[in-house]
Amino acid sequence: MNYxxxxxxxxxxxxxxxxxxxxxxxxxxxxxxxxxxxxxxLLPEYDFIVVGAGTAGCVVANRLTENPNWNVLLIEAGRHExxxxxxxxxxxxxxxxxxxxxxxxxPSGNFCLAMDNNQCHFPRGKVMGGxxxxxxxxxxxxxxxxxxxxxxSGNDGWSYDDVLPxxxxxxxFQIPEMNDPxxxxxxxxxxxxxxxxxxKIAEAIVKSGIEMGLKYVDYNAREMIGISYSQASVKDGIRxxxxxxxxxxxxxxxxxxxxxxxxxxxxxxxxxxxxAYGVEFVKNGVTQVARAKMEVIISAGAIGSPQLxxxxxxxxxxxxxxxxxxxxxxxxxxxxxMDHIACGGITFLxxxxxxxxxxxxxxxxxxxxxxxxxxxxxxxxxxxxxCSFHNTDDPNNPDGYPNMELFYLGGSMVSDSTLYKxxxxxxxxxxDVYGSIKGRESYMIFPMLLRPKSRGRIMLKDNNYKxxxxxxxxxxxxxxxxxxxxxxxxxxxxxxxxxxxxxIESTLYTKPIPQCAxxxxxxxxxxxxxxxxxxxxxxxxxxxxxxxxxxxxxAVVDPRLRVHGIKSLRVIDxxxxxxxxxxxxxxxxxxxxxxxxxxxxxxxxxxx
Numbered sequence: 336m337n338y339x340x341x342x343x344x345x346x347x348x349x350x351x352x353x354x355x356x357x358x359x360x361x362x363x364x365x366x367x368x369x370x371x372x373x374x375x376x377l378l379p380e381y382d383f384i385v386v387g388a389g390t391a392g393c394v395v396a397n398r399l400t401e402n403p404n405w406n407v408l409l410i411e412a413g414r415h416e417x418x419x420x421x422x423x424x425x426x427x428x429x430x431x432x433x434x435x436x437x438x439x440x441x442p443s444g445n446f447c448l449a450m451d452n453n454q455c456h457f458p459r460g461k462v463m464g465g466x467x468x469x470x471x472x473x474x475x476x477x478x479x480x481x482x483x484x485x486x487x488s489g490n491d492g493w494s495y496d497d498v499l500p501x502x503x504x505x506x507x508f509q510i511p512e513m514n515d516p517x518x519x520x521x522x523x524x525x526x527x528x529x530x531x532x533x534x535k536i537a538e539a540i541v542k543s544g545i546e547m548g549l550k551y552v553d554y555n556a557r558e559m560i561g562i563s564y565s566q567a568s569v570k571d572g573i574r575x576x577x578x579x580x581x582x583x584x585x586x587x588x589x590x591x592x593x594x595x596x597x598x599x600x601x602x603x604x605x606x607x608x609x610x611a612y613g614v615e616f617v618k619n620g621v622t623q624v625a626r627a628k629m630e631v632i633i634s635a636g637a638i639g640s641p642q643l644x645x646x647x648x649x650x651x652x653x654x655x656x657x658x659x660x661x662x663x664x665x666x667x668x669x670x671x672x673m674d675h676i677a678c679g680g681i682t683f684l685x686x687x688x689x690x691x692x693x694x695x696x697x698x699x700x701x702x703x704x705x706x707x708x709x710x711x712x713x714x715x716x717x718x719x720x721x722c723s724f725h726n727t728d729d730p731n732n733p734d735g736y737p738n739m740e741l742f743y744l745g746g747s748m749v750s751d752s753t754l755y756k757x758x759x760x761x762x763x764x765x766x767d768v769y770g771s772i773k774g775r776e777s778y779m780i781f782p783m784l785l786r787p788k789s790r791g792r793i794m795l796k797d798n799n800y801k802x803x804x805x806x807x808x809x810x811x812x813x814x815x816x817x818x819x820x821x822x823x824x825x826x827x828x829x830x831x832x833x834x835x836x837x838x839i840e841s842t843l844y845t846k847p848i849p850q851c852a853x854x855x856x857x858x859x860x861x862x863x864x865x866x867x868x869x870x871x872x873x874x875x876x877x878x879x880x881x882x883x884x885x886x887x888x889x890a891v892v893d894p895r896l897r898v899h900g901i902k903s904l905r906v907i908d909x910x911x912x913x914x915x916x917x918x919x920x921x922x923x924x925x926x927x928x929x930x931x932x933x934x935x936x937x938x939x940x941x942x943x
Contacts, residue, residue, distance in 0.1 A: 369583050370415050370463060374408075374592040377623060381408040381592065383935075384614055384627040385634055386599050386643065388413075389465020390921055391908040391928035392634035393577035397524070398932035400591045402941045407591055408625055410616055412598040413461035420468050421573045422705065423530065424696060426717030429469050430757050434462035438638055438803055439759075446676075446810040449848065449868035450759040457806060457872060458757075459638055463595065464578030466636065470874060470921055472567040472574060472716035473742070474527050476502050476555050477916030477923055480736045485913055489884035490894040492930075501929040502555075502922070510566065513553040525580040525925065526570035527555075530720075531710050533564060534745040535689040535839065536778045537720035543833035544723050550733065554724055559917065560735045562723035565742075567716045568921070572709030574716070577925070594618060594625075600800040602631055602647035604663055604901065611904035617800075629939060630903045634928070637876040637910040641669040641793050642804045644880065644891070649901060658798045664900040667889045669804075671878040672791035673915040675740075676810055677781035678820055678862070679758060679869035680768070682747045682844040683831060689839065690776045691718045691746035718744040723830075724785075724917070727822040737917045739823040740783040741830070747779035758871055767849050777844070780831070782823030783873055785917040788813035793879050810870055817863055824862050875920040880910035895938070896931045907931035 383399050385392050388411035396409040413434060419425055420434065429435065438457035440447065447455040460466035479495035486494035503520040509528035513519065544562035545551060552561030568575045585591060597618040603626075604611050613626035633640045644650055648663035651670075655662045688695070695701070696712045704711030722742040726735035748755045748765070749772050755765045791808035811817050831841055847856045851864035883890025885899060892911050898904045909924045916923050936942065 369586045370578065371409075371582055371586040371591055371593045373595045377625060378406065378408070378592065380626045380628050381406045382627070382629045383407045383632060384625055385409045385632045386614060387411065387465065387633065387635035387639060387908070388463050388578065388582070388593070389460055389634060389636055389908065390467045390577045390924045391931075393464065393581040394925060394928035395632055395634060395907055395932050396591060397581040397585055398929070399935065400585065400588050402936070403590060405590060408594065409591065410594045410597045410599055410614065410625070411463055412596070413463065415463050415595060416468060416576065416578055420462070420576075422713055423472060423567075423569060423572070423574050423716040424691070424713045424718065426469065426471050427751070427754055427757055430456070430458045434460060434468060436461045436638070436803075438806060440806045440808055443810075445812070446808075446867050446870040447759075448850065448870075449761060449764045451761055454759065455808070455870060455872055456757065456759045457638065457876065458874060459636055463582070464576035466874065467568070467576040467921055468574070468578070470919075471719045472569055473719055473722065473919045474555070474566045474568050474922050475722075475918040476926070477918030478559050478736050479557060481914065481916035481918070485882070488913055489887060490882055490913065492894055493882075498926055498930065501926045504929055505922075505925045513556070515553070515556060518553070518556040524584070525568055525577075526575045527566055528569055529564055530567055530569050530714050530716055531572050532712055532714045533720055534691060534712070534715075535687070536685065536745050537564065537743065539835040539839050539841070540721050540743045540830070542835035543830050546833045546835060547830055549723060552724075554722070558734050559724045559737050560726060560733055562721065564721050565716065565719055569714070569716060572705070572714035598800065599635075599643060600646065602633070602643065602649075602904065604647060604904075606663065608902065609663060609900060610902040627903070630905060630935065632935070633904070633906045634908045636908050637672070637879050638793060638804060638806065640906050640908055640910045641879040642795065644668045644898070644906075645795050646798065646800055649898060654794060658795045660795075660798050664898070666891050666899060667881070668891050669793040669879050670790070670889060671881045671913075672793055672806075672808060672876065673787060673878040673912070674791070674808055674810075675783050675785060675873040675875040675915065675920075676787070677783040677871045677873055678824065678866040679781060679871040680748065680779070680865065681781070681824065681827060682749070682769075682772075682777050682779050683841045684772065684844055685776045685778065685842075686840045688776060690778055691715060691744070691750060692774070692776070693751040694774075715745060718746045718750075720745050725823070725826055727819055727826075738784070738786045738819050739826065740785050740917070741823065741827060742781050742783060744779045744781070747777040749773050749775055749777055758869070760869070764848065764850075764868075768846055771846070772844060778841075780827045781871065781873075782820060782827060784816055784820055784823070787915070788815045808872075811867065817866065820866050821859055821862050873919070875909075875915065877909040877912040877915050877920055880906045882911040882913050895934050905931065905935070
């Protein structure tokens with residue numbers, strides 16, 4: 336629990352009142368708060384072991400336990416969820432808690448230059464539900480061309496037509512005006528909806544986009560180019576994580592076993608047959624072995640999955656040798672690291688009291704509105720209210736393949752006294768640039784690079800499972816990425832010059848970053864300098880256990896997600912993406928898990 340938030344709440348409302356409201360809210364939420372219990376026993380053998388109870392792992396555990404004859408062990412290094420994690424606006428603050436792995440990139444001279452030690456923060460969920468508990472809940476599938484490209488690269492069965500049924504299967508879609516049955520479905524485990532509150536800023540942004548010529552679009556149907564309020568994984572104003580969606584409804588299944596606070600050290604592999612037969616994990620300081628009769632499934636994410644494979648002897652032979660690990664299978668594990676990044680800090684001031692400011696949201700009425708009715712500004716997912724998709728190379732094509740997303744927040748880094756710490760921005764730079772407008776009414780727009788050409792790598796620091804891996808994202812190593820980022824900033828300046836935003840007296844904040852002041856503010860060299868200083872991950876790390884056919888020497892798993900050369904071992908999570916989709920990667924990860932679960936069932940003869 337974040338003590339800053341508690342202080343803010345208790346400063347705003349009498350503690351007895353808060354306690355009563357919380358009890359009332361919790362009583363009404365009982366049906367949502369049933370997590371599978373932490374198993375106290377360890378069976379001699381399970382049919383399947385799933386490592387990681389994140390977005391993918393929760394789905395896989397649910398779908399495999401649909402066969403009552405299969406026992407499934409789900410292992411999670413982190414904790415259970417709590418109520419504060421359910422409040423959408425608090426997404427920013429969860430990074431300060433023990434639910435975050437708190438990864439850092441290696442220092443760089445080309446990006447994250449405004450961050451502490453030139454290192455970017457890489458938040459990842461260490462909690463039941465994984466990063467679906469930390470993310471900003473924006474739900475976007477990606478473009479049809481993303482998946483057709485996967486298929487054309489040799490991944491049979493992964494075209495858009497192949498994956499669309501799985502995207503539909505996920506959803507309980509709650510946006511009636513967009514509920515086209517060709518693209519959407521009601522009755523799935525995960526609720527997708529508009530959040531129940533939006534600011535006047537968000538309304539002005541959407542109107543401005545339309546006046547600029549953008550179409551109001553369902554970006555989760557076929558055509559993405561356009562603008563929209565954010566579709567989000569939010570149910571009745573509450574975060575709908577993968578744990579809430581996929582595990583809570585099946586918490587009583589007798590064939591589902593869960594180990595929380597259990598950190599997997601390595602996958603156990605028979606050296607002669609190269610067959611995975613279990614995992615070694617540590618819980619309460621005690622090392623234990625869990626055995627799998629049929630398969631081990633790794634769903635530890637784009638950082639955790641390659642790290643675990645390499646610790647287990649699956650990875651680049653020379654690199655493993657350098658840290659004292661004998662290679663069982665020589666594969667390009669850890670390569671092909673991709674991410675979506677944005678240029679942060681582009682701030683606009685408004686004169687009316689309409690933005691999402693912390694001090695206003697935690698006053699008595701907004702708290703009461705949320706805790707009693709799940710409405711009001713606390714229901715806005717991390718402040719993210721709207722988004723637009725653009726193809727800067729083909730701007731007039733309504734069915735274009737977007738390379739840039741703008742997403743719009745109803746507040747900014749000056750709306751809260753600690754938000755800039757999420758991004759590891761140095762105190763001196765923050766105070767120099769933003770100190771004079773702290774607490775002002777403002778909003779922020781992020782230009783997010785959707786199809787980066789730069790690729791990075793994850794490597795082991797040593798052979799200790801407790802050590803965080805070395806992360807080299809190599810942002811902006813390809814000049815294309817900077818070019819598109821600058822085009823995205825031009826789009827921002829165009830949209831914010833439209834009458835609806837001018838009507839609320841929206842004004843670009845123009846104080847320069849001192850390290851970039853040698854360039855004229857607003858010039859391309861200035862924006863490039865700003866992008867290299869305020870380089871923000873959007874938490875979409877992917878690709879480090881790349882999917883591809885055996886002929887692809889860079890592939891780690893085959894199109895059925897089986898690790899090349901190792902029997903009874905699959906990877907099912909965002910790490911298998913051969914190319915990062917033009918999407919916030921949470922939705923495609925759900926799809927990968929649904930499809931991967933069906934593949935397992937098919938391969939083992941369980942047809943529903």
